[in-house]
Amino acid sequence: MAVVEVRDLIKQFDGGKVHAIDGVNLTAGDGEYLVLLGPSGCGKTTLLRTIAGLEEPTGGDILIDDHVVTGLPPRARKIAMVFQSYALYPHKTVLANIVFPLRAVRMDKVEREKKARWAAELLGIEKLLDRKPRQLSGGERQRVALARALVREPQVFLLDEPLSNLDAKLRASARDELKGFQDEIGTTTIYVTHDQIEAMGLGDRIAVLAGGKVRQVGPPTEIYDDPADTFVATFIGSPPMNLVPREGLLVGFRPEHLLPAEHVRGDDRTPLPLAVDRIEYLSGDRHVYGTVSRIGEETRVVARLPATVDTPITAGETHDFAVHASRLRFFDAGEEGLRTEPIRLGV
Amino acid sequence: MVVDATRISAAEAAALRRRYSRRHVAARIGVYFAAIVVALACAGPFLWSAITAFKQNRDLYNADNNPFLFNRPATSDHVTYLFTDTQFLTFAWNTLWVGVLVVAITLVFALPAAYALARLDRPWAGPLGIAIFLVYLIPPSLLFLSLSRVVVGVGLQDSTWSMVLVYPTITIPVSVWLLMGFLRTVPKDVEEQAMVDGYSRLGAFARAVVPLVFPGIVAVVVFAFTLTASEFIYTLAFVSPPGQMPVSTGVPTQLIRGDVFFWQSLQAATVLVAVPIAFVFNLFLDRFIAGFTAGAVKG
Amino acid sequence: MATPLVEADVEPTPVKQLARRRLADRDGALAWLFLMPSVVYIIALVAIPFGLAIGFAFSDVSAGDPSFDWAGVRNFVRAFEDPVFWRSLGNTFVFTGVSMVFIVLFGKILANILVANFRGKWIVRFLVLLPWTTPVALSTISWLWLLDSIYSPIDWVLRQVGLLDKGANMYWLGEPGLAMSSVIAVHVWRLVPLAAVILMAGLVAIPRDIDEAAKVDGAGYWRRMFEITIPLVLPVIAVSALFGAIFTFTDMAVVRILTRGGPNDATQVLSSWAFYRGIDGGDVAGGAAIALFLFPLLLAAAVGILRVVRRIEVS
Numbered sequence: 001m002a003v004v005e006v007r008d009l010i011k012q013f014d015g016g017k018v019h020a021i022d023g024v025n026l027t028a029g030d031g032e033y034l035v036l037l038g039p040s041g042c043g044k045t046t047l048l049r050t051i052a053g054l055e056e057p058t059g060g061d062i063l064i065d066d067h068v069v070t071g072l073p074p075r076a077r078k079i080a081m082v083f084q085s086y087a088l089y090p091h092k093t094v095l096a097n098i099v100f101p102l103r104a105v106r107m108d109k110v111e112r113e114k115k116a117r118w119a120a121e122l123l124g125i126e127k128l129l130d131r132k133p134r135q136l137s138g139g140e141r142q143r144v145a146l147a148r149a150l151v152r153e154p155q156v157f158l159l160d161e162p163l164s165n166l167d168a169k170l171r172a173s174a175r176d177e178l179k180g181f182q183d184e185i186g187t188t189t190i191y192v193t194h195d196q197i198e199a200m201g202l203g204d205r206i207a208v209l210a211g212g213k214v215r216q217v218g219p220p221t222e223i224y225d226d227p228a229d230t231f232v233a234t235f236i237g238s239p240p241m242n243l244v245p246r247e248g249l250l251v252g253f254r255p256e257h258l259l260p261a262e263h264v265r266g267d268d269r270t271p272l273p274l275a276v277d278r279i280e281y282l283s284g285d286r287h288v289y290g291t292v293s294r295i296g297e298e299t300r301v302v303a304r305l306p307a308t309v310d311t312p313i314t315a316g317e318t319h320d321f322a323v324h325a326s327r328l329r330f331f332d333a334g335e336e337g338l339r340t341e342p343i344r345l346g347v
Numbered sequence: 348m349v350v351d352a353t354r355i356s357a358a359e360a361a362a363l364r365r366r367y368s369r370r371h372v373a374a375r376i377g378v379y380f381a382a383i384v385v386a387l388a389c390a391g392p393f394l395w396s397a398i399t400a401f402k403q404n405r406d407l408y409n410a411d412n413n414p415f416l417f418n419r420p421a422t423s424d425h426v427t428y429l430f431t432d433t434q435f436l437t438f439a440w441n442t443l444w445v446g447v448l449v450v451a452i453t454l455v456f457a458l459p460a461a462y463a464l465a466r467l468d469r470p471w472a473g474p475l476g477i478a479i480f481l482v483y484l485i486p487p488s489l490l491f492l493s494l495s496r497v498v499v500g501v502g503l504q505d506s507t508w509s510m511v512l513v514y515p516t517i518t519i520p521v522s523v524w525l526l527m528g529f530l531r532t533v534p535k536d537v538e539e540q541a542m543v544d545g546y547s548r549l550g551a552f553a554r555a556v557v558p559l560v561f562p563g564i565v566a567v568v569v570f571a572f573t574l575t576a577s578e579f580i581y582t583l584a585f586v587s588p589p590g591q592m593p594v595s596t597g598v599p600t601q602l603i604r605g606d607v608f609f610w611q612s613l614q615a616a617t618v619l620v621a622v623p624i625a626f627v628f629n630l631f632l633d634r635f636i637a638g639f640t641a642g643a644v645k646g
Numbered sequence: 647m648a649t650p651l652v653e654a655d656v657e658p659t660p661v662k663q664l665a666r667r668r669l670a671d672r673d674g675a676l677a678w679l680f681l682m683p684s685v686v687y688i689i690a691l692v693a694i695p696f697g698l699a700i701g702f703a704f705s706d707v708s709a710g711d712p713s714f715d716w717a718g719v720r721n722f723v724r725a726f727e728d729p730v731f732w733r734s735l736g737n738t739f740v741f742t743g744v745s746m747v748f749i750v751l752f753g754k755i756l757a758n759i760l761v762a763n764f765r766g767k768w769i770v771r772f773l774v775l776l777p778w779t780t781p782v783a784l785s786t787i788s789w790l791w792l793l794d795s796i797y798s799p800i801d802w803v804l805r806q807v808g809l810l811d812k813g814a815n816m817y818w819l820g821e822p823g824l825a826m827s828s829v830i831a832v833h834v835w836r837l838v839p840l841a842a843v844i845l846m847a848g849l850v851a852i853p854r855d856i857d858e859a860a861k862v863d864g865a866g867y868w869r870r871m872f873e874i875t876i877p878l879v880l881p882v883i884a885v886s887a888l889f890g891a892i893f894t895f896t897d898m899a900v901v902r903i904l905t906r907g908g909p910n911d912a913t914q915v916l917s918s919w920a921f922y923r924g925i926d927g928g929d930v931a932g933g934a935a936i937a938l939f940l941f942p943l944l945l946a947a948a949v950g951i952l953r954v955v956r957r958i959e960v961s
Contacts, residue, residue, distance in 0.1 A: 054858050067357060071364045075864040087859035091877045100873075104864030148863070378762050382770050385756055389839060390773035392788050393780075395799060399791075407797070414799035442781075456687060459680035467677040475681070482688055483889075484944045485696055486896030488917030489937040492924050493698035497691070516691045519684055548676055577781040579899045584925060595781040599903070603787075610791055617788050621780035628779050629772045636847040 003065060003188040004028040004051060004156055010059035011046055011212075020046040021057070022212035028156070028188050033179075035203035036192045039235070043212040044192045045160055051190065052081050052158050065155055075104070080149035081158040084165065086141045088133040094120075094144050095129040101152045119147040123181070138166050139174060146181065157182075157189040163198060175201055196236050200224070208232045226329075227252075230337030233329065239287065239302045243331070246296030249340065250331040255287070255304035257327040260311040261320040268325040270295065270345055274303065275318045288313055292321075295345055393618060400426055400615035407610060425611030429602075434589055435616060438597035441507050442620075445593055446575045448511050453518040453571050454564065460519075461526035462552060466538070476527075483520045490516075491584045498585050507591045513581050518571040525570070529563025530556070562631075569631045573624055594620055702934035710928060721935035730911050731936065734919040741830060741901075741915055742894045748834045749894075750887050753841025760842060761849050778839035786903040789832050793818035793904070822912035825905050829913050833900045837893070841886055848882030849875070884954060891947060896940055916940055 004027065011021040020043045028034040036044040049055045051062055053074035061070045069077045080101075089097050098119055102112040120126045123143040133141060142162055149157060162178070163171045179202055182189050193199055199206050200220045207217045208231070216228035227233035227241070233252055234240040242258065243250045261271060276290040286305040291298055303321060305311075313319055330340045395414065399407065401421040412418045429435045464472045494513060495504075503509035533556055541551035557564075582596045589597055598616045602609040706717040725731045760771060777785060792799055795817050804810040818828045852875065860870045876883075898917035901907060907914035907922060914922075916939060924933020 052862060054861065067360045068364070069360075072367055074858075074862045075866075076363065076367070079862065081859070081862045083855040083859060085853065085855050087853070087855035089856060089860075089874060100860070100865070101863035104866075104869060152864070375764075378759065378764050381755075381759050382762075382764060382766075385759055386770045386773040389835070390776050392785070392792060392835075393773075393776050395792070396788050410796055410802070412802075414797075414802055456684045460684040463677040463680035467673050467680070469674070469677050480948075481945075482692055484892060484941065484948055485692060486892075486917065486940060486944075488896050488898050488920060489699055489934075489940055490692065490695050491921075492702060492930055492934050492937065493695035494691070496698065497695060513691065515687065519688065523684065548673060573779050577779075577783075579781070579783050580921070595783040599783055599787060608787075608790070613784075613787055614791075617780065617784040620784060621776050624779040625772055625775045628775050629768065632771060632775075632843065636843060636850060 003030050003032075004190065005063040005066075006047070006051065006060070007063065008060040009047070009050065009057050009062070011043075011050055011055060012058045019212050021050065024060075024209075024212070024214050026207055026214060026217065028190055031186050031188055033182055033189045033191065033202060033204045035199040035206045036190065036209060037194070037196060037199040037203075037206050037235075038209035039194055042209040044194075044209050047209070048081075048158050048160055048190060048192050051156075052079055053077050078152075078155045079158055080152050080154040080156075082142075082145045082149050082160065082162050084161045086133075086145040086162075086165070088141055088144055088148075090133050092132075093129065094125065094131055094133070094136070097133070097144055098129075098148045098151055101148060115151050116147075119151045122150065122184075123147045139170055142166070142174065150185065155188065157187050159189065159191045161193055162191075163193070163195075171198075178202065196238070200236070208235060210235075226339075228339055230331045233331065233337075239304065241329070242299070242301040244292065244296040244299045244301070245333055248333050249343070250333050250337065251295055251345070252329040252331060253323045253327050255302045256306070257323050258301065258303035258321055259305065259309060259323075260313075261322040262311070263309050264322040264324055266324055269322045270325055270328065272321045272323055273318050274301070274321040276313055276315050279313060279315055286313070393621060396614035396618050400611050400618065402611055404611075425609070426615045428609070429612040429615050429619075433601040433612070434597065435594075435601075437590055438592055438594040439620065441591065441597070442576050442593040442595070445507060445510050445514070446572045449514040449518060449575045450568050450571045452511070452515050453522050454568070456515065457519050457522035457526055457567075458557075458564065459552075461523045461530055462556070464523070465527040465530040466535075466556075467548075479520050479523055482516075483524075487517065487578075487580045491580050494581065495584050504585065505587050505591060507586065507593070509585045510575075510578075510582060510593065513585070514575050514578060517578065518574055521574070522567050522571055525567050526560070526563065529560050529567075532563075533559045566631050569628050573628060576620075576624060699934050700938065702931050703938045705931050707930045708928050708932075712930075717931060721931050724932065725935050725939075730914060730919060733911055734914045734916045734936075735939070737826070737913060738895060738915040738917075740826065741833070741913075742891055745830050745833050745837070745894050746887055746891050748830070749837050749841045749890055750883060752834065752838045753845050753886070754883070756838060756842035757845035757849055760846055774842070775839050777836045778843075782836065782899040783903060785836065786832060786900050789828075790819075790904060793828050795820050819905050820909055822909055825909060825913045829900055829904055832904060833894065833897070836900070837890060841890060844886040845879065845882060848879040851882075852878050888948060888952070892944055895944060895947075 006024055006026040009021050009024045010019075012019055022043075024043075024047060026034075026047075036047060038044045046055060050057050053062075053069070053072060053076075057070060061068050063069065064077055064079070074081075089100065092100070095113075095116055098116040099112050102115060107115070117126065117129075120129060123146055125140060125143045125147060128136060128140060128144070133144070136144065142165075145162070159178075163174055166174055175198060191202060200223075203220060205217060205219055206223050208215045208223060210231050216223060216232045218226075223232060223236055227236065230243060230250060230252070234243070237254055239255050241252045241254050243252050245251075258272065258274070261269070272292050272294055274288070274290040274292055276288055278289040280287040280289070284307045286309075288303040288305060289300065290303075291300050293299075305313075311319075325342075325345075328342065328345070330342050331337050332340050398415060398417070401423060402417065402425075403419045403422050406412055406417065406419040409418075463469070464476055498504055498509045498513065501509075501512070503512060537555050537559060538548075538551040541555035542548065546554060576593070577595060578593075579595050582593055586592055586596065589601055592600065594616070598613065602613045602616070701714070703721055704717060704719070706715045706720070707713070756774065760767070760774070791797065795815055798815065798818065800818070801810060801815050804816070805812060805814070810816070816824065818824050856874060856878075857870060860874050865873065896917050898915065898921055901913055901915050901918040902921065905913045907918050911919075916936060920933045920937035922933075923929050923936060927933070
């Protein structure tokens, strides 16, 4: 049973000039952690806000728990949202912030305080209840925002890039906490981000968006191993997938699958001599930059060699690399860049 | 009690949607209604003025006539009278050039002062800011008595130039305060970049900061101009010859002879002066608000 | 591949030159330079006349006898003994207090309307700005007719609607109580647009997500207004109320044009009374003494409101 369903959603701005959402169909199941991933301007935040009820769709419907909620204000949708800036009420204490949604539904005072404390304890901020937001750190503010969202016991959590305001160091541990938090609470979550590492780490399923459309939806491994088009292929993965043009097609392979020939086992290998021009040493891996010309036009590619592969490589020389045929992905070279059937690369 | 749309039946949910959509429509109507009421309340007198300017005397001086309609044919006699038999154009011209000069003087004085207070981190900046605020507390209705002595002493009695001399006392404190607010919105790196690029602090101010704060300057210009055009007390106290008067004292003086009011011409004058100023002010309203936002709370 | 960091043909700057930074770079000197003109101007044309005004108040200067002779506190005593002075003082407080309440209230409502989204907003803004941007003398003269004892269009409308008998009039400016209300109404009409503009600034400064978060949290329009919007806008309201009160307290234009302080000094305020005595009556010293009263009251009010604003900000 889908908790959230987006049907044929269209959202235009500026009298039809801007197509922020261009026909999106999506579902989020019970307890699922769905990530909306894409570059800025792809429509993911607009989609989230439309689900929340902060924007009205131009066409299509939103369903929550099988009820059509299009046209209803946010407060009738049983959702909770955490904004990118956390949007804490600066003039209220942490406790007052958390309690606010409960006052809106006229819960009585004793009940409210109990619930607020429960939420605060769950997020480890019970010591901060008397402080004001400006006295809190970024991480603490995020937890207050989560507590405020939690306290309504919503059907869906909507999170809009909640980690982007934290420094890089904090982000990894915050991500960890968020996942743990969601595992414990078990509420369906829709999470917006432009950071593919966050997406891959947090999501049960990822929906990759670009230009207002969903390019692919699936679990992280599927998005990674079987991208539906060149956009997904190059957006996910760091460094991105190598794409070599060949007769109206694009032949793709991930940097970690381009290895020195002797390390590629199996019979179905495609040899690829690589003219190396640069080597970077990053976190124990070697990123080898060079050009290949054997399977298509001459293209600059990257190979990612883990520490275990210790074949000596020197810049300025051509080395024998290879890719296993099962790791090759083929895409149409046209505008859409969709996946096509694999072909035999005559060696 | 807000109804939770996900806990009720589909039919009830549909009814709920209809109810919210009706509320939404009602709210829209409410906003338009309020906007119309408010516009009429504020501009009503001016709309009435525009009509009255063209009324015949017999039409106007009749308590039973509808004041909003032309009960007798409209006439442009009174409006023409304004231009031919009074020095209205002189008044308008005086208001204009005095306004422009005063605004220019204000900017020359206030902009650097605001910059010094907002940016050049001097320890005495705080107290000086408060001092400026205190100056604002000294009202024209107190100062005009002694200022008239000063004006006589400088030999500007009965001259339009006395206004040019004195009006900046009204406009400078407020403009400094406003400009400080606008300057705070300009990020420090802009000047620092300019100074790294080889400009002196002065050069950075002139070339990097002023262009960025230009919208704020425009807003201050418009605000200062409206203050100047509206000023009444000093003009009344310092200037008697009609040829030297601005609109705010000239029009009443020439169109009110003893107990006789030339109402239609007066209304024409009002509308002719009010409309352009409001128009220009409206054009720059958004920038003006941005300045208040930056300055207001620190205030 | 790096280019040489130091170019060979630049000579090191002589020590003397380095020691004397150009004026254009010395922040301290520049600050003084920037501020001096304004400070000098204000001292010359505000501080000194202020001192002069205080001097006048203790002198016997008049239009007939411009020589300056010390008169002690005679002017003040004479002012205190004059019942019109006390009436003016009271009127000033009433005028200011009542006006400010309405100005802030209507200003807030108008600001909310102006930040909403609707078609034709530009025209509405234009129309709404007219009362403030018009020179006060001109707009108030219009009101003279609108409130006329015989020809008032307002009376005409009231007669048509039946609220007034045929041939009857309200005497808006002739009846003491109504006159005060009229003066207040015109002043409020004039200042509401300015208050609205200032308050709009405050409203616009509230980050959009806070309002949206409140919507998502379940708050309806009124709860959002009273628990979120107004508390966050309160400092702006306070500051604008302060400036408005100062302006109103010292303003005399509306009173002078509309009623000249009448009927029987019912609408006389301190500043119009000072003008009447000082310029119309030629008693410069007396006028100064009366006007001087404005300042300490203003100072007290200003300090008071500023303290309140500081407290709101800190909490």
